[in-house]
Amino acid sequence: MLDIDSIVKRYGDKTAVDGVSLQVREGSFYGIVGPNGAGKTTSLSIITGLLRPDSGAVHVRGIDVWKKPRDAKRATGVLPDRLRLFDRLTGSQLLYYSGVLRGLDPRTVRARSADLATALGLEDAVDRLVADYSAGMTKKIALACAMIHSPRLLVLDEPFESVDPVSAANVIEILERYVDGGGTVVLSSHGMELIERVCDSVAIIVEGKVLASGTLDEVRGKGTLEDRFVELAGGRKAAEGMEWLHSFSD
């Protein structure tokens, strides 16, 4: 479904993504984890055709994302990290725009918008401006926009950040049903337990490199995913040298 081959992205002297290769099979629920600044967002932006890599290639269902971006993008739904939405639209206008932009007819868009709003608990919010949404509501409307054209592949950067537990459970259920129906999900998250619960495969990225990838059991071994993550990410730092914090200036 998704074939990422040795992608590299540099920002000046900094190599944000340093030869990342991953294969994601159709029908997989794939989690990408890594410390802050590891290169997850940069990798996901390259996969979805939002950022051009310095080298390497990405294929979605055999289509080269950077040679045939229109065809590849048709198969993909994206929840980007930094949400730049047209937030002077209402939620339903934004859904309508996303749907017709993806070639859906207005009737289908309206029916799907209503389903998505109900599933994500946004029924009372869809007539308000997106600019006035809370962080979690904004995430949910962006997620709805990513799904409205029923793509084969959903690439979601931190989909549960700021989302309340009930809504997160609803989103997980929607995504699990989507995967059961043959869809493929690639998501990044800092929630290790969540990744362990929902994903069948996982990759750990540290400093732009894939340090482990495969099925969840292959990657975590006998311990938890968090144990493996901490081990590969260089362990925890003891909070030494911070005595000033409890010297209380008053």
Ligand SMILES: Nc1ncnc2c1ncn2[C@@H]1O[C@H](COP(=O)(O)OP(=O)(O)OP(=O)(O)O)[C@@H](O)[C@H]1O
């Ligand atoms: N536009 C940019 N210009 C310069 N450096 C950048 C840019 N975007 C990202 N970087 C750098 O590339 C590295 C990887 O960033 P990226 O956002 O991909 O990390 P991440 O794994 O998504 O982190 P987080 O978990 O904190 O969201 C970081 O060192 C970051 O500072």
